[in-house]
Amino acid sequence: MGKFSNAMWRMLGAQATRNQSKSVELIEASAEHDEWAKGLSDEEFAEAAAELDVTTEGGRAKFLALAREGGARALDMTPFDVQLQGAVRMLEGDVVEMATGEGKTLAGAIAAIGFALTGRSVHVISVNDYLANRDATWMKPLYDLFGIEVGALSEKSTREERQEAYGCAVTYGSVNEIGFDVLRDHLALAAEELVAPTPDVAIVDEADSVLVDEALVPLILAGSTPAAIPNSAIFDVVARLKSKHYEVDPDGRNVHLTDEGAHLVERTLGGINLYSDEHVGTTLVHVNVALYAYYLLERDVDYIVRDGGVHLINASRGRVARLQRWPDGVQAAVEFKEGLELTEAGEVIDTITVQALIRRYPTLAGMTGTAIAAGEQFRQFYDLGVSQVPPNTPNIREDEPDRVYDTKANKVEAVVSYVAEVHETGQPILIGTHDVAQSEELAYFLERAGVQAVVLNAKNDAEEAAIIAEAGRKGAVTVSTQMAGRGTDIRLGGSAGDEEARDEVLELGGLCVVGTGRYDTERLDNQLRGRAGRQGDPGRSVFFSSLEDPLVTKNLPHMREITSTEPDGLLGQKGVETVEHAQRVAEAAMLTLHSNTWNFNKQVNEQREAIVRRRMTILKTDEAASELKALESERWEELAEKIDDEVLVDVAREIVLYHLDRAWADHLAYVADVQASIHLRALGQQSPLEEFHKLIFAEFTKIVEEAMTAARETFTTVTITEDGVDLADADLHRSTMTWTYLVHQNQFSSGSQAMQGIAGIFR
Ligand code: ADP
Ligand code: MG
Numbered sequence: 043m044g045k046f047s048n049a050m051w052r053m054l055g056a057q058a059t060r061n062q063s064k065s066v067e068l069i070e071a072s073a074e075h076d077e078w079a080k081g082l083s084d085e086e087f088a089e090a091a092a093e094l095d096v097t098t099e100g101g102r103a104k105f106l107a108l109a110r111e112g113g114a115r116a117l118d119m120t121p122f123d124v125q126l127q128g129a130v131r132m133l134e135g136d137v138v139e140m141a142t143g144e145g146k147t148l149a150g151a152i153a154a155i156g157f158a159l160t161g162r163s164v165h166v167i168s169v170n171d172y173l174a175n176r177d178a179t180w181m182k183p184l185y186d187l188f189g190i191e192v193g194a195l196s197e198k199s200t201r202e203e204r205q206e207a208y209g210c211a212v213t214y215g216s217v218n219e220i221g222f223d224v225l226r227d228h229l230a231l232a233a234e235e236l237v238a239p240t241p242d243v244a245i246v247d248e249a250d251s252v253l254v255d256e257a258l259v260p261l262i263l264a265g266s267t268p269a270a271i272p273n274s275a276i277f278d279v280v281a282r283l284k285s286k287h288y289e290v291d292p293d294g295r296n297v298h299l300t301d302e303g304a305h306l307v308e309r310t311l312g313g314i315n316l317y318s319d320e321h322v323g324t325t326l327v328h329v330n331v332a333l334y335a336y337y338l339l340e341r342d343v344d345y346i347v348r349d350g351g352v353h354l355i356n357a358s359r360g361r362v363a364r365l366q367r368w369p370d371g372v373q374a375a376v377e378f379k380e381g382l383e384l385t386e387a388g389e390v391i392d393t394i395t396v397q398a399l400i401r402r403y404p405t406l407a408g409m410t411g412t413a414i415a416a417g418e419q420f421r422q423f424y425d426l427g428v429s430q431v432p433p434n435t436p437n438i439r440e441d442e443p444d445r446v447y448d449t450k451a452n453k454v455e456a457v458v459s460y461v462a463e464v465h466e467t468g469q470p471i472l473i474g475t476h477d478v479a480q481s482e483e484l485a486y487f488l489e490r491a492g493v494q495a496v497v498l499n500a501k502n503d504a505e506e507a508a509i510i511a512e513a514g515r516k517g518a519v520t521v522s523t524q525m526a527g528r529g530t531d532i533r534l535g536g537s538a539g540d541e542e543a544r545d546e547v548l549e550l551g552g553l554c555v556v557g558t559g560r561y562d563t564e565r566l567d568n569q570l571r572g573r574a575g576r577q578g579d580p581g582r583s584v585f586f587s588s589l590e591d592p593l594v595t596k597n598l599p600h601m602r603e604i605t606s607t608e609p610d611g612l613l614g615q616k617g618v619e620t621v622e623h624a625q626r627v628a629e630a631a632m633l634t635l636h637s638n639t640w641n642f643n644k645q646v647n648e649q650r651e652a653i654v655r656r657r658m659t660i661l662k663t664d665e666a667a668s669e670l671k672a673l674e675s676e677r678w679e680e681l682a683e684k685i686d687d688e689v690l691v692d693v694a695r696e697i698v699l700y701h702l703d704r705a706w707a708d709h710l711a712y713v714a715d716v717q718a719s720i721h722l723r724a725l726g727q728q729s730p731l732e733e734f735h736k737l738i739f740a741e742f743t744k745i746v747e748e749a750m751t752a753a754r755e756t757f758t759t760v761t762i763t764e765d766g767v768d769l770a771d772a773d774l775h776r777s778t779m780t781w782t783y784l785v786h787q788n789q790f791s792s793g794s795q796a797m798q799g800i801a802g803i804f805r
Pocket of ligand 2: 147530
């Protein structure tokens with residue numbers, strides 16, 4: 043799978059151990075500066091910190107002493123040695139593994155301060171706005187003491203607020219907000235409007251979730267154009283298909299017409315040939331989009347319908363993502379399917395994947411409860427090393443062996459009776475599910491068994507955090523998807539920190555975590571388990587699975603049957619091995635999918651960078667004017683006789699930007715089209731990747747030039763006055779309405795987001 047042999051990994055392991063002991067020595071050495079740090083007044087503190095050279099060992103030892111004293115003074119938390127160790131490894135550019143509840147927030151802040159003291163500008167990147175703001179506010183007194191400015195972004199921030207937050211040495215923000223700022227800069231028509239700063243250092247919290255699980259999620263900036271109204275005849279015929287007319291891949295990721303289905307569609311649409319040149323890139327794409335919406339996307343699993351609109355559920359987070367929508371074909375198809383009004387269509391102005399966004403940072407570090415298991419991905423995709431930091435107090439959580447059942451029904455029954463039994467004792471229980479529908483279903487069955495459960499479903503992050511914070515109370519039963527409420531501490535006895543309540547729950551054995559099916563990677567299982575047993579608390583975890591779980595049916599479609607000899611359908615070791623086998627298949631498939639998709643994306647990203655560089659030059663300099671002046675000197679001189687030079691320079695900028703942006707949007711549409719059709723083209727012949735790169739490269743080399751040709755054309759024909767230029771008058775429209783959204787990688791098989799379809803060929 044990986045490029046490294048076992049021997050290589052052992053060598054890397056030895057290196058990691060050396061690094062580790064180096065940081066332990068450094069922390070020991072820092073103790074001798076404790077007195078010095080304690081002796082500093084609040085006023086002297088920042089000055090003492092600023093004088094340090096933290097790139098030297100001596101400077102760093104003193105810095106750690108300041109961090110220890112600063113934590114105590116400003117936050118009433120004296121950082122544990124393991125937190126300082128984590129900070130030191132992050133300063134070295136590693137992803138550190140520190141268990142849930144070990145205090146990564148503080149460790150990350152110390153690392154951020156360390157970077158800031160060397161003059162770097164740091165982004166601390168969280169999984170959501172709520173956590174970004176919570177952490178920035180929580181850590182602010184520490185930053186203040188060190189004299190380092192800190193800011194935070196939120197979805198509601200205005201442009202000025204964003205510029206101010208980015209102006210701070212350390213900025214907390216969610217990956218979405220930071221990404222959308224980068225994209226929105228594509229709308230700037232003057233340098234003052236730019237918001238996103240030059241990327242420098244990123245410290246990514248929940249690093250595996252952002253850098254691996256969400257790596258391929260494209261963030262998208264779209265704008266409205268005179269809408270291409272989806273063809274309802276296509277939706278109509280697709281809606282009426284029977285199961286013999288289409289085929290879903292065993293893994294449920296792709297769907298396509300059977301021959302019979304294709305004939306029916308062709309007949310219904312007036313005897314066309316779907317696979318003819320005329321229809322391959324258009325009608326067939328629309329049909330595939332509709333198929334996808336009708337037969338793969340499931341209500342309450344992939345989206346919910348509320349307030350007359352379709353709301354996406356982000357699969358990896360299990361919650362409704364506000365302001366997010368699918369690209370128009372799919373969005374419209376789902377709206378049609380649900381009998382809703384179609385929302386406005388638009389075009390993609392710019393897009394970037396989370397992976398490409400993060401790779402822009404020249405220095406990268408991260409922290410998460412599960413880093414080691416994602417080590418291969420961190421290395422392969424980000425060139426990041428991984429360090430394991432031991433817990434402050436040893437983990438005594440008991441992980442019970444898996445229980446695997448023959449059918450889903452038997453599994454659910456077993457979960458319900460297990461939960462009911464544990465609940466009798468008063469021990470708090472956290473149940474992890476895979477999606478919203480599963481949560482609802484389970485809560486229903488629990489209620490029938492007399493267990494009242496709180497369900498965390500698609501609420502906003504702050505509300506989820508407030509609910510999950512109480513999951514450790516005596517008698518609590520909380521049902522949640524794996525991601526929901528991440529980053530929130532579950533204190534035994536409740537968030538208020540009542541000692542008596544805590545003691546009672548300690549007595550009962552701490553938090554009991556119940557998984558209702560293994561996830562696609564063991565890493566996610568472990569994240570769920572990690573909710574129990576924080577900071578040396580007691581706790582336990584157990585997973586229930588069945589051979590009917592999607593993990594098994596999707597990844598082992600040709601599995602030999604195993605039958606149970608127990609009345610309740612429990613299987614023996616064979617069952618456990620089967621589930622684990624399915625998980626390994628899923629893990630390998632995800633890694634392959636990730637690198638294939640990345641290979642497809644890479645070139646488009648480089649092209650994007652080139653376009654952005656060109657755009658920046660035009661925004662920040664008079665380049666556009668000098669180019670047009672040189673190319674169209676006659677026109678320039680003619681205009682210069684009656685119009686101010688300054689006005690002309692702005693006009694030139696506006697015209698050149700317009701055509702550059704137009705070209706890029708067209709190029710993105712072209713890329714999407716190629717992606718959608720290339721798997722048809724590639725079935726017989728060349729490597730689809732090679733073919734893709736060839737086409738995309740050829741097109742891109744044309745567009746910059748063509749954009750300039752178009753700009754010259756506009757410059758010589760459009761009316762230009764002392765007031766500037768009115769491009770709309772010349773029928774050159776910029777998007778009047780724009781919005782941002784993201785799409786989850788597993789939701790597309792066709793249409794403009796065909797990554798999945800393409801990557802699918804390789805599996
Ligand atoms: P993580 O992100 O690693 O899951 P958090 O940063 O959310 O952990 O911290 C978990 C809890 O530990 C918080 O309630 C925090 O107040 C507490 N904590 C962290 N560091 C310390 C410390 N050095 N001393 C006391 N409490 C701490
Ligand atoms: Mg955290």
